[in-house]
Amino acid sequence: MVSHSSERFRNEADIQLVDPANSLNLISVPSLALNATPKEAEAHSTRTSRVSKFKRLLQASSIPLSELRDSAWSGIPDEVRAMSWQLLLGYLPTSSERRVATLDRKRKEYLEGVRQAFERGPTASSVPSARTSSSAHARSRGLDEALWHQISIDVPRTSPHLPLYGYEATQRSLERILYVWAIRHPASGYVQGINDLVTPFWQVFLSSYITDPNIESGMDPGQLPKAVLDAVEADSFWCLSKLLDGIQDNYIFAQPGIVRQVSALKDLTTRIDSGLAKHLENEGVEFMQFSFRWVNCLLMREFSIKCIIRMWDTYLAEEQGFSDFHLYVCAAFLVKWSDQLMKKEFQVSHHTMNRIEGSLADSVGPIGYHDVFAGITDAELDGEGCGAAAKRSVHLAKFISRLECTSKELEWASNRLSECVKDSLMI
Numbered sequence: 001m002v003s004h005s006s007e008r009f010r011n012e013a014d015i016q017l018v019d020p021a022n023s024l025n026l027i028s029v030p031s032l033a034l035n036a037t038p039k040e041a042e043a044h045s046t047r048t049s050r051v052s053k054f055k056r057l058l059q060a061s062s063i064p065l066s067e068l069r070d071s072a073w074s075g076i077p078d079e080v081r082a083m084s085w086q087l088l089l090g091y092l093p094t095s096s097e098r099r100v101a102t103l104d105r106k107r108k109e110y111l112e113g114v115r116q117a118f119e120r121g122p123t124a125s126s127v128p129s130a131r132t133s134s135s136a137h138a139r140s141r142g143l144d145e146a147l148w149h150q151i152s153i154d155v156p157r158t159s160p161h162l163p164l165y166g167y168e169a170t171q172r173s174l175e176r177i178l179y180v181w182a183i184r185h186p187a188s189g190y191v192q193g194i195n196d197l198v199t200p201f202w203q204v205f206l207s208s209y210i211t212d213p214n215i216e217s218g219m220d221p222g223q224l225p226k227a228v229l230d231a232v233e234a235d236s237f238w239c240l241s242k243l244l245d246g247i248q249d250n251y252i253f254a255q256p257g258i259v260r261q262v263s264a265l266k267d268l269t270t271r272i273d274s275g276l277a278k279h280l281e282n283e284g285v286e287f288m289q290f291s292f293r294w295v296n297c298l299l300m301r302e303f304s305i306k307c308i309i310r311m312w313d314t315y316l317a318e319e320q321g322f323s324d325f326h327l328y329v330c331a332a333f334l335v336k337w338s339d340q341l342m343k344k345e346f347q348v349s350h351h352t353m354n355r356i357e358g359s360l361a362d363s364v365g366p367i368g369y370h371d372v373f374a375g376i377t378d379a380e381l382d383g384e385g386c387g388a389a390a391k392r393s394v395h396l397a398k399f400i401s402r403l404e405c406t407s408k409e410l411e412w413a414s415n416r417l418s419e420c421v422k423d424s425l426m427i
Helices: 006-016 022-027 037-056 067-073 079-086 096-118 134-141 145-157 166-183 199-207 227-244 256-272 274-282 289-294 305-317 321-336 338-342 352-371 385-401 409-427
Strands: none
Touching: 006 022, 006 096, 006 134, 006 227, 022 037, 022 079, 022 256, 037 067, 037 079, 037 145, 037 352, 067 079, 079 166, 079 199, 079 305, 096 227, 145 166, 166 199, 166 227, 199 227, 199 305, 227 409, 256 321, 274 338, 289 321, 305 321, 338 409
16 A cells, blocks of 8 residues: 655655555554554454465465465455455466566556557547547547447446546546446447446545545546556456456346346245245235346446445455345345335336335435444454354355245245345344
8 A cells, every 4th residue: 555645655656556566565554542442453453464364375475375364254354355356356467477568568458458449530639529429439539339328327427426526537438437337248239337436446446546535526537546446447457357258248139147037036035934935926016027137237336445445345246246235235134134025015117117216215214224244344343253254154044045845944044145145234
């Protein structure tokens, strides 16, 4: 981690750009305040221990991925999250001898892809003005007009409540990432929702170069050296690609992956909370109506990015985190709010798919959504216990989904799952 206001920043950034492991020795946990309470002292000790554990893992000449996954399940400290994510996704090699060359090659490959995609027309260096339509700008640069038009509409709508995503440097970077990904994946192309999925990567990788804890409302990324922004952009592109490789069926024609996931969520909910499933059926509520967005956007529209980042620590620790594991997170979400949802009467019509989501939101409220994962949103506080409880609840949900239980066994399993979910969410 480095500061962003001096020659020291430039030197340390150059070192980190070559190999993120170079910055590990710069990490230091702030000293404990003299007037700290026993609870604060315990939290500080836990955090210090976890940071040291991750540093030890990441500084190994051959990083043990299984051990890294086990540690990441309970949350990754902010200081080492960027490198940990890149390793867990398979973007960075585990061998320290290959890391520098691989990183340099992949970043150059991405930048060359950007050059080829955007430098076709005579006005390649131009930026669209307020008077220039996205279609006209696309034509002038030889871009796919329809594709560019949709991306140029969606990027300003991406996390608009956060100042970080309103800066021009951020928006231009996201546009390039999404456009290059789309033209490289013609089977799906760009689909709305993918713009949300790139933001955790961009935010996490950007934060590894600055120390401002309020990155969402802090400095303009455009103030950073171009080499740093290029690295953040390239790393975000490749990690987004790795994520989408595992769930691309969600975004091809007819979105069969989402159809399967929603069907599986309905089946799982019926098994672990038959009362809720029956209530939704009686009210004429189809699972596709409210859970399509949960799968399409991986709950990005339901939780804050900070909360999503913490959840992704665990997702990345799972072999099928963004598909199978995500299904059980959605099921746990429904089980948690089952009592409130059972009291709801849903008025469904052909044009009110979003009303179902609104009714769910009304049930839990803006604070309620956050509370669902309040106990595991902060890697500095949760330690091992919360993650272990969450893991137990998920594995139990998997167990239930694969068994033909008797009614008595299912009742016991449902009660146990609810207890595990409650423990894991620290509610």
